[in-house]
Amino acid sequence: MPEAKLPTGPSSDLRPLDAPQCPLCGQPNACVPSASGRFDGACWCTELTLPPALFARLPESARGTACICRACALAAGARPRDPG
Numbered sequence: 757m758p759e760a761k762l763p764t765g766p767s768s769d770l771r772p773l774d775a776p777q778c779p780l781c782g783q784p785n786a787c788v789p790s791a792s793g794r795f796d797g798a799c800w801c802t803e804l805t806l807p808p809a810l811f812a813r814l815p816e817s818a819r820g821t822a823c824i825c826r827a828c829a830l831a832a833g834a835r836p837r838d839p840g
């Protein structure tokens with residue numbers, strides 16, 4: 757069966773970056789989209805609310821290039837997201 761093609765838009769080629777390491781500590785960030793190359797898997801980060809201060813700690817060159825690991829997120833005060 758041919759693969760169904762969705763209408764293409766400017767963001768339809770968006771792919772997770774191949775960046776499996778935390779830019780803060782260099783440890784594996786366990787980023788599911790980065791590992792799988794798809795955005796449709798649940799990642800640990802979707803269960804947490806990451807504080808803006810966490811991103812402020814990143815050097816500008818690292819912003820938007822890799823996910824932070826869970827340990828750094830929790831150390832920076834990430835909280836479990838409210839259910840629902």
Ligand SMILES: [Zn+2]
Nearest residue numbers: 778781825828
């Ligand atoms: Zn880290």
